[in-house]
Amino acid sequence: MFFLTMIIRNAFRHKMRTILTIVGVAIAVLAFGLLRTLVGLWYLGVESSSATRLVTRNSISLVFTLPISYKDRISRVRGIEAVSWGNWFGGVYIDPKNFFPNFAVEPKSYLELYPEFVLSPDQKAAFLLDRKGAVAGRKLAAKYGWKVGDQITLKGTIFPGQWDFILRSIYRGAQKSTDETQFFFHWDYLNETLKKTVPRRADQVGYYMIGVSRPDQAAEVAVSVDRLFRNSLAETLTETEKAFQLGFVSMTEAIMIAIKIVSYVVIVIIMAVAANTMAMTARERLGEYATMKTLGFGARHIAVLVFGESVIISAVGGGMGVLLTFPAAHWIKTALSQYFPIFSVSASTVCLEMLAALIVGVVAALFPTWRGATIGIADGLRRIG
Amino acid sequence: MESITVKPPIVQIRNLSKSYRRGSQDIPVLMDINFDIGEGDFIALMGPSGSGKSTLLNLLAGIDKADSGQIMIGGVDITSLSETELAGWRSANIGFIFQFYNLIPVLTAFENVELPLLLTRLSRKERREHVETALRLVNLADRMDHYPSQLSGGQQQRVAIARAIITDPVILVADEPTGDLDKVSAIEILNFIDRLNHEFGKTVIMVTHDPRAAEKARLIRHLDKGVLSSG
Secondary structure, three states: OHHHHHHHHHHOOOHHHHHHHHHHHHHHHHHHHHHHHHHHHHOHHHHOOOOOEEEEEEOOOOOOOEEOOHHHHHHOOOOEEEEEEEEEOOOEEOOOOOOOOEEEEOHHHHHHHOOOEEOOHHHHHHHHHOOOEEEEEHHHHHHHOOOOOOEEEEEEOOOOEEEEEEEEEEEEEOOOOOOOOOEEEEHHHHHHHHHHHOHHHOOEEOEEEEEEOOHHHHHHHHHHHHHHOOOOOOOEEEEEHHHHHHHHHHHOHHHHHHHHHHHHHHHHHHHHHHHHHHHHHHHHOHHHHHHHHHOOOOHHHHHHHHHHHHHHHHHHHHHHHHHHHHHHHHHHHHHOOOOOOOOOOOHHHHHHHHHHHHHHHHHHHHHHHHHHHHOOHHHHHOOOO | OOOOOOOOEEEEEEEEEEEEEEOOEEEEEEEEEEEEEEOOOEEEEEOOOOOOHHHHHHHHOOOOOOOEEEEEEOOEEHHHOOHHHHHHHHHHHEEEEOOOOOOOOOOOHHHHHHHHHHHOOOOHHHHHHHHHHHHHHOOOHHHOOOOHHHOOHHHHHHHHHHHHHOOOOOEEEEEOOOOOOOHHHHHHHHHHHHHHHHOOOOEEEEEOOOHHHHHHOOEEEEEEOOEEEEO
16 A cells, blocks of 8 residues: 555656656557557458358459349359349449448348348338338438438449439448448349440349358358359359458558558557656656665565556556547547448457557566666665755 | 774674776775774764765665675674665664655655554554654654655754664664754754664764764764774
8 A cells, every 4th residue: 555655656746747658658549549440440341241141243353243144043053042232333422522332232132131231111111112212321311411201312423324312211230330321222223224324234233142041151152153154254253251351451451551550659659758757767766766775675666666657657548548549439430430430449449458558557667677676775875965 | 803892892894895896997995994883882984085984884784785804783794695684684773864864755754754664564553653753752743744845954854863763773874964954953963863872772873074973973983095093
């Protein structure tokens, strides 16, 4: 108890220095937490992928399409339970800066394959019945103030023209990690419009979604599907949804690695700052440590004082950083929702933040502790006066 | 070897030498020191700066190591003790009074005096009783909750004296105890130290430049260039 009292009083002996160090640690831990959250989110699509869903696309590239006629042949492959299909629509709402993911999908099979998109039964029925009907995620609808029944017009970028939809349903995510900023509508509406306007682009799909009953069937089914279309004009590449998502992530992996490195560099920098503070502190107190040793206190007592002070400062800073992470993440989610529809700080990120703060405290205390614990009494006493 | 007292010696110093290394050079500070201090003596060590008196005091108090020679205190050869053993021995046998008081600024007068008792098995209540007694002895019972920065130099030195005697050590070592004090406070502190010697029988070894301080001592020894001479 006595030592704890002394540690706390020592920690706040130079209030300004301690406060600045605490603020520095807090900002570093906050930055670390936000960067780690960002990296985690990048892989969220991968992590939340279903092990029983496969994606079949054109083997050349995702920008090349596949004929709709493949649907029947794919659905006959053993092990396949459901087949859906869709196109990336790429429409913009009023202004190009209003970006959100939008797809033309086969609605019934799509919703069966994606039970994480939860629609109320009556809204779902209304959506399935209306060919111009569309569904928007809860966050997307809230952002633009859409209500069920509203007419929404998207400007096509891949499929030129003005595209009018009636919002028939607003879905919510079954899990916290489900993206609630998506917009999807009937593939038939797209296809029939294309038949009239650009017939050569009709009856083409961007990808097929395949549902299998068991994850262990995924590899066999993928091989079987791709074998069906070998040597055709549009050969396929079938992979698990996770591998499909990883393909997107890998395009930006260098950026993610850079962000990860920056998150560690931030911690190393604050470690150096905290170590400098603790070194200054210990140097100023060498005389006091020598006095305590004179009175019979040992190196371990001095080590407890220096370590305790460093860890307390880092823990306070770390705690503040962790607490600030939540409002900061909320602000990012609100202000930058088009880029970060989900920006939730995970429990593992909070643990990492606290661990980082603890490491900062321990590492910062190493040299000062060694210095304080090993200084000769006569040497230390000479520093007084 | 010479005997400087008729009382049984509590301190026996034999062939004590100490040098410091500066670069590649050994600078001798103490050379072949021999003398005894009797129990209850009050001895003043005087000499010019750099004569080795503080070094001798440090060696006697077990806070520095000699190059050669022997220091027997109360029958214990402290030159043969390890650092850990020395720490325990110091806390039980030596009380320190420093020139600059060496109080811990973040602790109150009470807590500063209590500090050495934290290494004992005394209960909190017993520690409180001891500390209050010691602070009453130095007339600071009403200032026990004050921090060092709230006390005058003389008051701080009195707290330091209370801290020095709290474990009831046999020997008090004082390094220039009046060196940082005004005349009035210096006299007050010397009177306290004198009282501890006379009334409580503490053996006092004091390093000083101040002839008035030395007058309080029963014996004065001079050090010059590391060599001891009688006063």
